[in-house]
Amino acid sequence: MHLGKLFLNASLNFDWGDKMEQLIQQFVNGVSLGSIYALIALGYTMVYGIIKLINFAHGDIYMIGAYIGFALTTFLHVGFFPALIISMLLCALLGVLIEKVAYKPVRNSTRIAALITAISVSLFLEYGMMYFVKAETRTFPELLPNKQISILNTNAVLDIKNLYIIFVTISLMLILQYIIYKTKVGKSMRAVSLDRDAAQLMGIDMNKTISYTFAIGSALAGAAGVLVGTYYNSINPLMGVVPGLKAFVAAVIGGIGIIPGAVLGGFFLGMTETMVSAFGGSLYKDAVAFAVLILVLLAKPNGLLGRNIKEKV
Amino acid sequence: MLELQNLNVYYGAIHALRNVNLKINQGEIVTLIGANGAGKTTTLRTISGIEKAKTGKILYNGQGLDSYSASHIVKLGISHVPEGRRVFSTMSVFENLEMGAFTRNDKSQIKKDLENVFSLFPRLLERKDQYAGTLSGGEQQMLAIGRALLSRPKLLLLDEPSMGLAPIIVKEIFAIIKDINKNGTTILLVEQNANMALQCANRAYIIKNGEIDIEGDAKDLMNDENVKNAYLGG
Ligand SMILES: Nc1ncnc2c1ncn2[C@@H]1O[C@H](COP(=O)(O)OP(=O)(O)OP(=O)(O)O)[C@@H](O)[C@H]1O
Ligand SMILES: [Mg+2]
Numbered sequence: 001m002h003l004g005k006l007f008l009n010a011s012l013n014f015d016w017g018d019k020m021e022q023l024i025q026q027f028v029n030g031v032s033l034g035s036i037y038a039l040i041a042l043g044y045t046m047v048y049g050i051i052k053l054i055n056f057a058h059g060d061i062y063m064i065g066a067y068i069g070f071a072l073t074t075f076l077h078v079g080f081f082p083a084l085i086i087s088m089l090l091c092a093l094l095g096v097l098i099e100k101v102a103y104k105p106v107r108n109s110t111r112i113a114a115l116i117t118a119i120s121v122s123l124f125l126e127y128g129m130m131y132f133v134k135a136e137t138r139t140f141p142e143l144l145p146n147k148q149i150s151i152l153n154t155n156a157v158l159d160i161k162n163l164y165i166i167f168v169t170i171s172l173m174l175i176l177q178y179i180i181y182k183t184k185v186g187k188s189m190r191a192v193s194l195d196r197d198a199a200q201l202m203g204i205d206m207n208k209t210i211s212y213t214f215a216i217g218s219a220l221a222g223a224a225g226v227l228v229g230t231y232y233n234s235i236n237p238l239m240g241v242v243p244g245l246k247a248f249v250a251a252v253i254g255g256i257g258i259i260p261g262a263v264l265g266g267f268f269l270g271m272t273e274t275m276v277s278a279f280g281g282s283l284y285k286d287a288v289a290f291a292v293l294i295l296v297l298l299a300k301p302n303g304l305l306g307r308n309i310k311e312k313v
Numbered sequence: 314m315l316e317l318q319n320l321n322v323y324y325g326a327i328h329a330l331r332n333v334n335l336k337i338n339q340g341e342i343v344t345l346i347g348a349n350g351a352g353k354t355t356t357l358r359t360i361s362g363i364e365k366a367k368t369g370k371i372l373y374n375g376q377g378l379d380s381y382s383a384s385h386i387v388k389l390g391i392s393h394v395p396e397g398r399r400v401f402s403t404m405s406v407f408e409n410l411e412m413g414a415f416t417r418n419d420k421s422q423i424k425k426d427l428e429n430v431f432s433l434f435p436r437l438l439e440r441k442d443q444y445a446g447t448l449s450g451g452e453q454q455m456l457a458i459g460r461a462l463l464s465r466p467k468l469l470l471l472d473e474p475s476m477g478l479a480p481i482i483v484k485e486i487f488a489i490i491k492d493i494n495k496n497g498t499t500i501l502l503v504e505q506n507a508n509m510a511l512q513c514a515n516r517a518y519i520i521k522n523g524e525i526d527i528e529g530d531a532k533d534l535m536n537d538e539n540v541k542n543a544y545l546g547g
Contacts, residue, residue, distance in 0.1 A: 187408070187415075190404065191415075194401045195401060197399065198400075198401065200362075200382075200383040201363070201387065201392070201399075203464060204412075205382065205384040
């Protein structure tokens, strides 16, 4: 996977001497990787919070976001920020469309029916894209300044692209925070995730709220796709599978359905993986990710930020 | 104002409401009482549009409600305080009240209505920044009622507001229900506490196994031997 490049850098960097510089550098890498996981995990957790569905097609929206970014920048020569925004908008539309076409009809069916639908949508997007754009890996044009700066006058260097990833992620999270706590749309999303029936009794329209949730979650995944495309330069139709799974793990680690949990879980996982790779364990980083998941769930079955709510009798 | 005509509601194979007929006139307090599992909550949920009737009609001021979503029914002026209060536990008291005004856009009027709710329930004002989940049962019930009032209902549906509360709080809540009614809101009150409910209401329906068993003036039912034996503890 492309995210692997980060780990490769990480393990090579390790022999360079000063531990402190290593640590700073790995920290930045960990934050960047964590940002990507967090952006994708947010969509998982928001959708789960509203309709209790694990949207397995979510990682594929991230992939399509990357392709939209690729098409815009390669064929239409659009710049980084416009490509990011357009890709987010189109992914939002796609997310809403998928919900209406595939998930809405099974909304009142069993959870297993909904889960199977989600897996089908995922496969459909992956192999549908393979048909249209071919399986080969595509190379993103260089959109961001290819500059490295040294950190605090040490030998640790920082790819300026890291700063873009972190800046975009933090901005999007602030916007999300604003939407969720200050706008009517956000309040209706919180109300539905707390108590669906009570929310309807307030006059909240379920269909609208679900659509907004898919739109926002998918837009964040689209942003992650464009960020990864520009950072690692290469994309392919199956690029969403592993990061999608990892982001799901991140969401569960943080506490699925809990928005700050997705962010925490994303950064936690990104940081853990980066550190494992940095200290020579890049082969085991996936195993470590899942081991962390299992350990967290053993200690806190509802995730790091989850509360143990007893079922009412 | 509201009329249920031959309403039949099912949960899968369970026939929860059987040919229910019920009528509420403007300005009344009507109570619907019955044992556990009789179908009281189902009746309210069907009026609010959360459950859908298989057959039968719900007329609200002559207009059929069947095709409307739950959110639209709130806009038409029917507000429902659900069983078990169902406040939004990790929202503040103030935010909960704001959610009650979700369908409205008249900011200045909402502000006035908020003040009214706070004067009706001064304890909510003291606790307005606290998470709703940290309130006591009685306070949560007050919040649930206050929240429902913020949609400016013409008809208020209350599902067991006395459930799990100390007698003194129950009295307080019933006094407030009467006040709300005096201020012009029609009320359908579901209760298991038949004594209190009959004292408070104008008319009453008794539901048994999904069917309306007895109906009449609240005063008459209070003195009815059958009702006394079955529902008022003899
Ligand atoms: N979601 C549901 N699925 C299946 N059956 C249900 C459901 N909700 C209620 N029922 C059944 O429908 C019948 C009526 O239930 P309802 O909740 O309306 O009773 P109630 O009069 O409100 O009882 P209580 O006083 O205990 O609140 C009961 O037999 C109940 O088991
Ligand atoms: Mg009930």
